[in-house]
Amino acid sequence: MPANSSALQHLRQADPILAALIDRGLPIRPSAHEDIYLALLKAIVSQQISTKAAAAIWRKVEGLFPPDGYPEPAAVVALSDEELRAAGISKQKAGYLRAIADFAQQDQLDYQHITNLDEDALTRHLTSIKGVGRWTAQMIQMFALEQPDVFSEGDLGIQNAMRRHYNLEETGKALHKRMIEIAESWRPYRSLACKYLWQSLDNTPAPKQ
Secondary structure (H helix, E strand, O other), rough: OOOHHHHHHHHHHHOHHHHHHHHHOOOOOOOOOOHHHHHHOOOOOOOOOOOOHHHHHHHHHHOOOOOOOOOOOOHHHHHOOHHHOOOOOOOHHHHHHHHHHHHHOOOOHHHHHHHOOOHHHHHHHHOOOOOHHHHHHHHOOOOOOOOOOOOOOOEEEHHHHHHHOOOOOOOOHHHHHHHHHHHHHOOHHHHHHHHHHHHHHHOOOOOOO
């Protein structure tokens, strides 16, 4: 089903530039699923590489887990750096994947528990995993949990889209500040706004099923 019509109405009325992107774009459909563990693994794989490259590497990763391709935590922990390297995973990312799997084995990714945390508490919880930073936590919140009001000013795609469509010339902290100011009018639907910004670049992150 398409995104909430009241959210679209709010964004259109709040920001004429965003309204034009929505009108030109395709409907954004919900992507929520309960497998936060899997979403975290995919988020790590997709860090600092293109969506297309991430999808290709993920297919290789799935090949390490016959017959269904699901990376059970115990199986991930047991994999060697060499096995993961053959799938295109760097030594650093291999360590991060194992840290996530270990976290899952300790029942720290229970869906019921995580969904009862507020945004700040959830960010703290997820970033306690080695390799999981604020960006990754935000992607989980936007996609795996479908939280409606997350804004990722540090995401390169969001920065590029806002530079292009809002003619922003700032850089660094000044750019972040300007982006946050513009996004204030999008509350409480900043996640949906971000998804239309990504779509405008054809560069939507892919930590989702």
